[in-house]
Amino acid sequence: MNIFRSYLMGGFECSTHKKRGGCRLDLIAATRHDEFAEADYSRLLEIGMRTARDGARWHLIERAPLKYDFSSLEKQTAAMQKTGIQIIWDLFHYGYPDDLDIFSPEFIERFALFSAAAAEYLKSKTDGTLFLCPVNEISFFSWIAGEVGGFYPFARKRGNELKRQLVRATIRAIDAIREKVEDVRFVQTDPAIHVTTGKTDAASKRRAENYRRAQFHAFDMLIGKMKPELGGAPEYLDIIGLNYYCHNQWFFPNRRKIMRDHPLYRPL
16 A cells, blocks of 8 residues: 555755854745745646655744744645645754754753654644654764764764764654654655775775665664664654665765766666
């Protein structure tokens, strides 16, 4: 049985992380998707896409701790209801309220409470099953924001710590949502990557393979196969999504890109 309304789906970029210097990105506002959601959804329906991914912007909904204002979602949810499109909602797409430290225990609790409140709101607007992606790209975000300092909070050498933190937050959020909302499904996404090495020694090959396998860490933590002390169990991994990018394959350790015509390039 198909759980989504169309095989091909659309999506709307909803990143909200900060740039260096403190300026916050808001791609929904930048593309005016919040303003033109009905027209955007209608265009998808015209070409047969009846399912799409969209996002709730946490920093706008929770401007003050534990005080929620869902007005920033009203046009998107109204457009969803009017057009009948099926939406998979992101709750955390790289951005979070200014007062929170993402490495703190408070982050986990605040995210869980926000997620439950957002799920209740979205469920009240949804006809049928509610689809949620609690944390977008846990493994990728942990690497870019916690290991190499490319995204806010620009941390370095804390990637594994951040990954564990986001897994804890996801588990706590799913529990909180299930206490409040029935008929909800969860989507977990991460980029599919391929990493290899041009070197022939066993140590280099092993390091490259370990790097490649890191793409599955978040999934393995969620089901309790890896780091079971985080609280993972099979019921926390529901629908798996793999993002496939044009720059997702490279040589280790120099990160030289593997081009599509290279014999070591792997198709999806």
